[in-house]
Amino acid sequence: MLHIVGLGVSDDSIPYNIEDIIQKADIVYLEVFTSPDINTSQIRRICPTLQMAPRWLVEDGRRILEESEYKDVVLASYGDPLVATTHTELRVRAAQRGIPVNVVHGPSAITTLVGECGLHHYMMGRMATIMSEDTLLETPYMVSYRNAVLGNHTLLLLEYNQDADFFLKADVALQRLSDAEKSYRRGVFTPDRHCIVACRIGTKRQLVVSGSLSSLEGYDFGEPPHSIILTGRLHFTECDAIRVLTRCMDGPPENQTIKSIPQQMIEKYTPMIHKSIQDLPDCSNNEKLIVQNAISYIQDAQRALESGQDEVAILSIGYADGLVDALRISHGMDPKI
The missing domain is CATH 1.20.1270.90 (AF1782-like)
Known part of the structure; x- marks a missing residue:
């Protein structure tokens, strides 16, 4: 049997029912390429024989599926496991092979992040990821543009390369988006555009900073992981929440829209x-x-x-x-x- 379980947003949030599943399993893998920079002391205490699952092992999946045919196997990850497309694909392949699959959902860092920023979930548009290569900026830029035309917020995840131990930091990403504006010129990442930068969400070192692009320029956001939200049309209650819940560099605009x-x-x-x-x-x-x-x-x-x-x-x-x-x-x- 294959258990695909979510551990929540931090190491001290692992539910008791998942502890029980882990302790009874024959093999326990912890996938960390979608949830970096998390202390694993609690899960290691629960399972001293814990095995770390790199990206290639989960994406390939054959070893995990073969073991699941005759053993009780756990694939654990922080957040909600089915937010990652690799986990959904593994679940489908297991079902096609007749392997029983038990999914235990957990709190997602994405939904946690939106709430911690004081935003309404139903105002969130499509997400995108900013990569370090300049040639890959078109997708996050155009996703942000289309969301902004509709008045929706855009969550921009930043590249994490587990093999290279590389995080793209928010200050670098913001500068590259500002540079992209010079090429695409659709008014998405102008100096007065309001953004929120969420840092280390779910940890004791959490930090959420908001302000215009110009006010965030040069800000030291500390250690990653970081994420960026480009705000759209803000409800007045979202504006109140941003002022109270974030380190507000300048006031959020209530009517920030872009013409198509x-x-x-x-x-x-x-x-x-x-x-x-x-x-x-x-x-x-x-x-x-x-x-x-x-x-x-x-x-x-x-x-x-x-x-x-x-x-x-x-x-x-x-x-x-x-x-x-x-x-x-x-x-x-x-x-x-």
């Missing part, structure tokens, strides 16, 4: 197209029909944007622009846009 690229395009091009129409000389009746079609496309773009049809909005404003430019060219005028 389609919205920015419609707002930019609509007045420009109207101005181009006004600059046209006297038009024939057929040309007036073309102008009316262009105005209809502008209206279609605005309706599509309001209904969430971003692609239709961009196409419609493009059609309007093209029609008006064609009229200008036919009158010997340069295209306006």
Whole structure:
């Protein structure tokens, strides 16, 4: 049998029912590549024969599954075990081989982190991980952008390489995100953007710091692990919690949103197209029909944007622009846009 169990967010939070499972097991593995920097003294006291499970052992899984066919095997991890995709994949493979699987959930560091920052869980958007390679910044940047457009918060996990004993620190990650803003220019990581940095959550050395990117620049967050939350549209109760529960460098804004690229395009091009129409000389009746079609496309773009049809909005404003430019060219005028 295979037991996949969660130990909670710290070494002193292991539940009694999991202690019982561990003590009765034939083999106990502790996976630490998803939960670094945790004191393992309690679980070692419970199980002196504890074996550390590196990433390759869990991802490969064959040894654990083979042992589980004839022995009682525990795969333990801090937090909730099924937050890690490797554990879910191992559970599926065990079920496919007819191996009984017992899952015992534990408190997750992710949900704990959100609560410790004073944020509402239902306002959290998609998560992403920031890696040390510059070429891998596009995904966390665009995930943050899409969440921000919806007004949602973004949890950004920072790279941990168990083999190299490497943690990406928050100050480095924040600087790299600020640098990425110069390339992508969508207004996500500007100096006034509000963030929360959570450090060593669940330990006695826990620290949560909040503020604008500029106010957090150069801050010493101490030893990792660190995580970053880019806040979206904050409820007033979240603002109150941030002021009270975090080391607040400057006050959190209640209405921090980002306009989507389609919205920015419609707002930019609509007045420009109207101005181009006004600059046209006297038009024939057929040309007036073309102008009316262009105005209809502008209206279609605005309706599509309001209904969430971003692609239709961009196409419609493009059609309007093209029609008006064609009229200008036919009158010997340069295209306006």
